[in-house]
Amino acid sequence: MIVTEHFGVNGRDFIRTTSDAGRYVVRDGVEYSEACDPTEFGRMYTEGDLMTVDETTAEDKAEAYDILMGVSE
Amino acid sequence: MAVDKLVDSAQLDADLTSVANAIRTKGGTSASLAFPTGFVSAVEAIPSGGGGDSAYDILYGSAPTGEIILNADKDIPIGVLSGRKGITKLTIQFASGKKFARSSGNGQNLCLSSIPVLVLIGNSSSTLPGYFDQMNESHKVVVRGTFSGMENNAFRTTVGTSGLQIFDYTHTSGSIGANAFYQCNSFSTFIIRGSAVMPLSNTSAFTSANRWKSGGAGGTLYVPSALISSYQSATNWSTILGYTNNSIQAIEGSIYETQYADGTPIE
Numbered sequence: 001m002i003v004t005e006h007f008g009v010n011g012r013d014f015i016r017t018t019s020d021a022g023r024y025v026v027r028d029g030v031e032y033s034e035a036c037d038p039t040e041f042g043r044m045y046t047e048g049d050l051m052t053v054d055e056t057t058a059e060d061k062a063e064a065y066d067i068l069m070g071v072s073e
Numbered sequence: 074m075a076v077d078k079l080v081d082s083a084q085l086d087a088d089l090t091s092v093a094n095a096i097r098t099k100g101g102t103s104a105s106l107a108f109p110t111g112f113v114s115a116v117e118a119i120p121s122g123g124g125g126d127s128a129y130d131i132l133y134g135s136a137p138t139g140e141i142i143l144n145a146d147k148d149i150p151i152g153v154l155s156g157r158k159g160i161t162k163l164t165i166q167f168a169s170g171k172k173f174a175r176s177s178g179n180g181q182n183l184c185l186s187s188i189p190v191l192v193l194i195g196n197s198s199s200t201l202p203g204y205f206d207q208m209n210e211s212h213k214v215v216v217r218g219t220f221s222g223m224e225n226n227a228f229r230t231t232v233g234t235s236g237l238q239i240f241d242y243t244h245t246s247g248s249i250g251a252n253a254f255y256q257c258n259s260f261s262t263f264i265i266r267g268s269a270v271m272p273l274s275n276t277s278a279f280t281s282a283n284r285w286k287s288g289g290a291g292g293t294l295y296v297p298s299a300l301i302s303s304y305q306s307a308t309n310w311s312t313i314l315g316y317t318n319n320s321i322q323a324i325e326g327s328i329y330e331t332q333y334a335d336g337t338p339i340e
Contacts, residue, residue, distance in 0.1 A: 009315040010315055010317060027308070031248075032274050033251050034251075043308065
């Protein structure tokens with residue numbers, strides 16, 4: 001489901017929108033893994049079908065794979 | 074001189090002119106050619122491969138130096154050009170449908186540790202894949218043609234910090250992926266050309282690039298003047314541009330109005 005939280009940048013209020021299911025959030029056909037908008041714009045997002053990639057996990061797994069396969073040390 | 078045949082001189086002249094025209098066209102010259110020495114010289118002067126080397130000649134043949142044009146007539150595999158010294162500028166022209174090939178594991182791609190200037194000329198089906206890794210000495214990247222966006226981790230480096238300073242991108246479709254400029258701590262200038270705002274998938278593209286993150290020394294985004302206010306209010310861009318030292322400037326009136334970041338004039 002869609003999750004939002006407020007934060008500030010130099011005195012301006014922003015709202016961060018993400019999916020607690022690890023999916024992209026979508027607005028106007030554009031997918032965001034995390035959407036940060038000025039609060040006053042009131043932008044609304046829907047939860048997309050695609051999963052975002054946990055970049056750290058994917059990189060660690062890839063590195064481990066390469067070590068096991070003898071590709072790198 | 075042997076005189077043993079009757080020759081239609083008019084036809085001979087026409088035939089020689091036809092050959093000379095073909096040589097001039099291929100060689101990109103309009104000079105008159107004296108037969109036979111001029112013909113021979115002009116043919117020998119024509120660059121092989123239409124002005125660029127086959128991707129595999131570059132990758133698996135002799136080590137080139139200087140400014141290199143690489144015709145990507147095949148998908149370019151990972152890890153190539155790693156550690157190559159002496160290339161001062163690499164231009165990769167992608168044939169239609171050709172792209173950088175990804176491995177199923179580590180997405181590490183073209184290792185550009187020693188190539189100061191990289192120019193990529195895309196062709197609609199290409200995307201910039203993840204991990205242009207170890208760009209320790211690469212300072213400028215120019216992307217022209219039609220690339221359909223930048224994947225996550227496009228310039229993410231897994232070794233220390235990237236040397237990327239200036240990125241000049243022509244946007245037609247697609248977006249900027251997460252962690253695109255991860256550890257690109259020298260990255261200071263981003264030029265985005267095109268008629269629409271290029272979506273930014275996640276502020277993480279910039280938040281680990283020292284200059285662009287909150288409290289950083291600041292980076293400068295150059296966009297068409299008509300899009301400045303749109304970028305300032307766009308999702309995720311509004312946050313990045315809201316950090317104190319980051320700024321947005323118009324391409325018009327800057328040096329990038331008439332030339333790409335590698336100095337190539339804009340036609």
